[in-house]
Each structure stands twice: as structure tokens, then as C-alpha cells.
Amino acid sequence: MIDIVRDGAAKVGGLGILASYLGIRHQAFYSWKRVPAERVLDFERVTGISRHLQRPDLYGARLAGPASSQAGTGEGAAP
Template sequence: MIEIVELAAEKAGGAVALSRELGIKHSSLHSWRRVPAARVLDFERITGISRHVIRPDVFGPHEDGGQ
């Protein structure tokens, strides 16, 4: 599992809870090489991790460099 997903799972109460909130199977999280762009906004809403941290390639770098 990629680092950002591991961090998000911690914030969401575990990988199962995160996958449930995203409406996907738990095993799908393990196959991600990066968070799919279509899932970023839900991912951000659930975890509080900025979209700029999750996918800087899509949303650009976070202005203050943090979360």
C-alpha cells in the first residue's frame, strides 16, 4: 500500500473504514500506485489530507508545503 493511503487509513480509522467510505473494496486500496484522480476529492473529504498533497501532479503543490 502506498504511503499516502497508509496515512489516510490511519486518519479514517483503518483501511477497511477508508474503503467503506470511498465505496470500494478493501483490496482495491492495495492495488493503487497513486490515488486515482477521480477519488481525490472524496479522499480529501474523508481524511482531511489536502488534494495538493495527495496528487500534486494534478492539483499542483500545496502553497505552504504542508497538509
């Protein structure tokens, strides 16, 4: 399972809860190599993890500024 899913699950209280919020089965997460494009915005809404961290290939790297949605993710947090 990818780290971003682990981080998201930790934020919402577990993998099953995250899957429920996204309307998928928790087993689907194990096939993800990255967050699917059609799930990015929902994943961001539910977990607070920036779309820029999830899919920089689609949304670009987050510009310097407030790191509110990056805090605690362990990825790309502003120094």
C-alpha cells in the same frame, strides 16, 4: 500500499473503514500506485489529506500558508 493510503486509513480508523467511506473494497488500495483522479476529492473529504499532497501532478504543490490539512501526514508539512 502507498503511504498516503496508510496515512488516510490511520486518520479514519482503518483500511476497511476508509474503503467503506469511498465505496470500494479495501483490496483496491493494493493496486493503487497513486490515488486515482476520480477518488482524490472524496479521499480529501474523508481523510482531511490535501489534494495537493495526494496528486501534485493534478493540483500542483500546495502554496505556503496554513498547514491544517497537512499536519500529521509526514509529507510536505510546512516547517
